[in-house]
Amino acid sequence: MRHLINILDLSVGEIDELIARADDIMARPDAYSEVCRGKILATLFFEPSTRTRLSFESAMLSLGGSVLGFSEAASSSAAKGESVSDTLEVVSSYCDIIAMRHPKEGAPLVGCAHSSVPVINAGDGGHYHPTQTLTDLLTIRRETGRFDGLTIGLCGDLKFGRTVHSLIAAMSRYKGVRFVLISPDELKLPSFIKQEYIKERGIEYSQCSSLDEVMGEVDILYMTRVQRERFFNEEDYLRLKDSYILDAEKMKAAKRDMIVMHPLPRVNEISTAVDSDPRACYFRQAKYGRYIRMALIMKMLGVDRAKGE
Amino acid sequence: MNVDSIKNGIVIDHIAAGSGMRLYDLLGLDALDCSVAIIKNVPSRKMDKKDIIKIDADIAINFDVIGFVDPGATVNIIRGGDLVEKRSISAPDRLVNVLKCKNPRCITSCEQDIDHVFKLTDKDNKIYRCIYCETKQN
Numbered sequence: 001m002r003h004l005i006n007i008l009d010l011s012v013g014e015i016d017e018l019i020a021r022a023d024d025i026m027a028r029p030d031a032y033s034e035v036c037r038g039k040i041l042a043t044l045f046f047e048p049s050t051r052t053r054l055s056f057e058s059a060m061l062s063l064g065g066s067v068l069g070f071s072e073a074a075s076s077s078a079a080k081g082e083s084v085s086d087t088l089e090v091v092s093s094y095c096d097i098i099a100m101r102h103p104k105e106g107a108p109l110v111g112c113a114h115s116s117v118p119v120i121n122a123g124d125g126g127h128y129h130p131t132q133t134l135t136d137l138l139t140i141r142r143e144t145g146r147f148d149g150l151t152i153g154l155c156g157d158l159k160f161g162r163t164v165h166s167l168i169a170a171m172s173r174y175k176g177v178r179f180v181l182i183s184p185d186e187l188k189l190p191s192f193i194k195q196e197y198i199k200e201r202g203i204e205y206s207q208c209s210s211l212d213e214v215m216g217e218v219d220i221l222y223m224t225r226v227q228r229e230r231f232f233n234e235e236d237y238l239r240l241k242d243s244y245i246l247d248a249e250k251m252k253a254a255k256r257d258m259i260v261m262h263p264l265p266r267v268n269e270i271s272t273a274v275d276s277d278p279r280a281c282y283f284r285q286a287k288y289g290r291y292i293r294m295a296l297i298m299k300m301l302g303v304d305r306a307k308g309e
Numbered sequence: 310m311n312v313d314s315i316k317n318g319i320v321i322d323h324i325a326a327g328s329g330m331r332l333y334d335l336l337g338l339d340a341l342d343c344s345v346a347i348i349k350n351v352p353s354r355k356m357d358k359k360d361i362i363k364i365d366a367d368i369a370i371n372f373d374v375i376g377f378v379d380p381g382a383t384v385n386i387i388r389g390g391d392l393v394e395k396r397s398i399s400a401p402d403r404l405v406n407v408l409k410c411k412n413p414r415c416i417t418s419c420e421q422d423i424d425h426v427f428k429l430t431d432k433d434n435k436i437y438r439c440i441y442c443e444t445k446q447n
Contacts (some may be wrong), residue, residue, distance in 0.1 A: 043392075083421055084416065084420055085420065085422075103414075103415060103443060104416040104418070104419060104420075105414050105415050105416060105442035105443075106415055106417070106439070106440070106441020106442045107416040107420075107441075108417040109416075109441055110416050110423060110441065126414060127443070127444070192445065196430075
């Protein structure tokens, strides 16, 4: 049985297959509307989420399946002190596949050891978020038409930003990729991620603290929110939260075919004036999340044919 | 300095000078009732200085712990006053319930009855990481 904990659990070939499937789902959604009939997805969200949980649920419903679950730890037995392993042991007997988010890093890895059905990591603390990365990859492929040779600027919280860590891991497998890491000193990319996915793979990169300096050189600008929930100290959060704000003025220096991505939710790091710029693709990115999750659910349930195939 | 030789037991030799106490702690030797000697900074031709631990009982020992603290150490098994086995040690690929992850965001900080597992991720620099959150051990 396969689980998805880290984006690197999927090979480049498998990611290509998922992207091709998501493209096909977008082109002819009716052919997929019944392929998971009778299957149940459990969404176990021990930490609040809007997009990820709803897009998982929307994905399963769009495949003709059903969903059950909880959206915060307070409404689950975790509030009574139940362990992750016990929760998964029980819930996996009620469903066919699980999408799980937890504030503690490594919780899905513990969960999958006790689950009788496939577990998808829907985000574990500041660690990994592989389905956001799949969403990001589908976005990059659809918006730029390629993976190779891209210069990717990652801006904001690179320390706790799990989407950034997973995206770097995934993109480091493609040729000619270059990373530009833009963050305040306190929120720099953890050294082991830099070592493992960038330096050891001989990937070109640069680091800076000024967004203006690099606006003109990136093909993709991946903005992130400074996440209040990752800080133990409110003062640090308040000091760092407004480090970067992308506005229409800054966009003037960007390439004409550059794209702006953001895993959302946005607070104020992208001015709403940027939303109407055709290069701003974060809302399209959120939409793609539903289709790539449909493709992933199908794959993990072993459903490999659309209607009529 | 003289420490009596042992009849039945274990001698952990060629421990890098300064690592003996850590090995003593991680092996839980403080819980033993038998005689245990830690000899620090013993002159050595090969190593200049080394630490030695002598355990005066034939106990089961966790070789992974020794390999983690110092893969260059050797273990001599003594029975009836004779050396019956000399073992070389290597750094283990995994360490189970030897170290605790110190990351407060790690699932091991709250999940009960969970094994604390570290994996060797960088052989050259001997870096172990928690398998759950990937935090480096200190």
